[in-house]
Amino acid sequence: MAEQPAFDVPELKPYPVIPKLVEDTMAHSQPFVAKSDFQGPLGFPGELVDDWQDVAVKKMGELTDRYRSLQVFLDSCVKCGACTDKCHYYLGTTDPKNMPVARQDLFRKVYRRHYTFAGKYLPWLVGAEDLTEEVLDDWYKYFHQCSQCRRCSVYCPYGIDTAEISMAAREVMDSIGKGQKYCNEIIGKVHTIGNNLGLPEPALVDTLEGLEEEIEEDTGVAVKFPVDQKGADILLVTPSADFFAEPHVDGLIGYAKVLHEAGLSWTLSSHASEAANFGMFIGSYENMRKVALRIREAALDLGVKRIVFGECGHAWRVAYSFLNTLAGPFDFLDPNYPVPQHICEVTHGLIQEGKLRLDKSQNDDMVMTYHDSCNVARASRMGDVPGGQFTIPRDIIRASCNHFYDMPADTVREATYCCGGGGGLLTDDLIELRVKGALPRMEALKQVVEDHGVTHMAAICAICKSQFAKVLTYYGFQMDQIVSVHQLVSNAIILTGSEQEKEAELSEAA
Numbered sequence: 001m002a003e004q005p006a007f008d009v010p011e012l013k014p015y016p017v018i019p020k021l022v023e024d025t026m027a028h029s030q031p032f033v034a035k036s037d038f039q040g041p042l043g044f045p046g047e048l049v050d051d052w053q054d055v056a057v058k059k060m061g062e063l064t065d066r067y068r069s070l071q072v073f074l075d076s077c078v079k080c081g082a083c084t085d086k087c088h089y090y091l092g093t094t095d096p097k098n099m100p101v102a103r104q105d106l107f108r109k110v111y112r113r114h115y116t117f118a119g120k121y122l123p124w125l126v127g128a129e130d131l132t133e134e135v136l137d138d139w140y141k142y143f144h145q146c147s148q149c150r151r152c153s154v155y156c157p158y159g160i161d162t163a164e165i166s167m168a169a170r171e172v173m174d175s176i177g178k179g180q181k182y183c184n185e186i187i188g189k190v191h192t193i194g195n196n197l198g199l200p201e202p203a204l205v206d207t208l209e210g211l212e213e214e215i216e217e218d219t220g221v222a223v224k225f226p227v228d229q230k231g232a233d234i235l236l237v238t239p240s241a242d243f244f245a246e247p248h249v250d251g252l253i254g255y256a257k258v259l260h261e262a263g264l265s266w267t268l269s270s271h272a273s274e275a276a277n278f279g280m281f282i283g284s285y286e287n288m289r290k291v292a293l294r295i296r297e298a299a300l301d302l303g304v305k306r307i308v309f310g311e312c313g314h315a316w317r318v319a320y321s322f323l324n325t326l327a328g329p330f331d332f333l334d335p336n337y338p339v340p341q342h343i344c345e346v347t348h349g350l351i352q353e354g355k356l357r358l359d360k361s362q363n364d365d366m367v368m369t370y371h372d373s374c375n376v377a378r379a380s381r382m383g384d385v386p387g388g389q390f391t392i393p394r395d396i397i398r399a400s401c402n403h404f405y406d407m408p409a410d411t412v413r414e415a416t417y418c419c420g421g422g423g424g425l426l427t428d429d430l431i432e433l434r435v436k437g438a439l440p441r442m443e444a445l446k447q448v449v450e451d452h453g454v455t456h457m458a459a460i461c462a463i464c465k466s467q468f469a470k471v472l473t474y475y476g477f478q479m480d481q482i483v484s485v486h487q488l489v490s491n492a493i494i495l496t497g498s499e500q501e502k503e504a505e506l507s508e509a510a
């Protein structure tokens with residue numbers, strides 16, 4: 001069980017129940033502010049600048065000029081209310097400022113005051129307001145209660161994307177010296193060391209050697225985790241959580257077994273040892289680009305032909321949607337493969353070609369469900385057919401397990417709920433928000449546990465896995481009920497020359 005929290009954990013109800021709003025329930029919640037040590041290296045002022053109102057308003061204008069979509073989103077809301085009950089943070093906290101439209105309005109009212117005719121001359125008529133200390137306070141609190149999951153945009157008749165407004169608000173705050181410690185510290189580590197954990201190359205190599213020994217002991221097969229191997233065909237870029245934490249590391253073992261069994265030549269890179277790109281969470285194109293360029297540099301240096309991403313939701317969004325813009329062109333790679341590819345696409349392709357043997361019974365101790373990670377579901381695709389980001393991971397699970405049940409339809413696929421820890425909120429200073437934001441997913445999980453005896457939930461996102469490992473216990477589940485999709489593949493795969501292969505041959509002969 002989780003330790004006794006300092007806040008009330010919401011009660012699990014039959015899904016879905018829309019709660020009545022209660023003002024200011026999360027007005028006390030805000031993450032630690034970044035100190036100058038974390039601000040400076042990212043190109044931001046170390047503390048709140050003297051003329052912060054003027055700088056912020058100017059930055060807001062720059063961003064609406066730069067991103068046409070942002071201006072359209074700010075201009076086009078008709079207050080229809082369709083988004084109000086769609087955010088997991090509203091459902092879990094009941095705070096009306098966590099309704100997507102109200103969150104947007106925190107930014108919109110200042111935009112209107114300075115960038116619209118009516119707002120300049122008749123502010124009271126259009127809800128326009130100056131950027132006061134109180135407004136800035138609300139920005140810092142409530143734009144750090146949005147995980148940029150885009151669920152609200154699915155239900156908005158105008159497709160208004162609160163995630164983009166939240167990114168812009170965070171970028172404005174960084175530009176005046178009010179950045180968030182968790183994100184900015186991590187981005188700094190990637191710039192200097194190459195990964196979110198600050199794991200230097202010797203520690204990385206040491207960890208991977210340990211995994212090689214573990215697999216050989218377990219299966220009798222020498223599966224390798226090559227690092228910085230020049231001339232390898234595939235550069236695997238994976239979230240650094242895969243290198244050390246459960247259940248992430250079991251997924252990494254799964255990728256390695258798949259690549260080994262398929263006879264593919266691959267390598268990790270110590271220079272680009274991180275798939276995550278927190279530059280997106282703070283809305284900073286420059287920092288996002290700097291992080292992405294490490295991948296290009298590693299690919300060129302190692303002379304690889306393909307780039308494959310491991311299980312990480314927002315990393316796949318950055319890779320799928322922006323990698324070519326940020327760090328392309330990738331004309332030096334093999335044109336027969338998409339740039340980039342997801343490990344699920346690779347594994348799925350190999351399963352379809354009959355190149356992997358999977359013994360589903362190895363996962364018979366689990367009854368599975370699947371959590372669609374928001375960035376994969378609503379901000380990317382997989383494969384070459386629409387909806388591949390939903391079908392490919394499910395196909396892999398079904399190929400590896402005998403028992404699989406989906407959660408309620410309005411909580412999965414495009415309508416999936418965020419885990420509650422995305423968008424740069426996976427930090428202990430926001431634990432109350434994380435627990436409460438997980439409520440809709442926990443309620444949907446409870447339903448399949450009761451209806452079908454589901455025991456485990458799989459995901460393909462490092463943040464989802466870390467978040468669930470922490471918050472499941474608050475709702476009476478066990479932390480090990482969250483697993484990696486490739487952990488299931490790892491359990492089921494029959495490696496050539498393994499003990500499992502011999503056993504399978506013997507039982508066939510008998």
Ligand code: SF4
Binds near residue numbers: 099103146147149163
């Ligand atoms: S993007 Fe997600 S977290 Fe943000 S307001 Fe919309 S539903 Fe809520």
Ligand code: SF4
Binds near residue numbers: 076078079081082
């Ligand atoms: S659904 Fe769209 S238009 Fe309607 S209130 Fe929400 S953001 Fe505004």
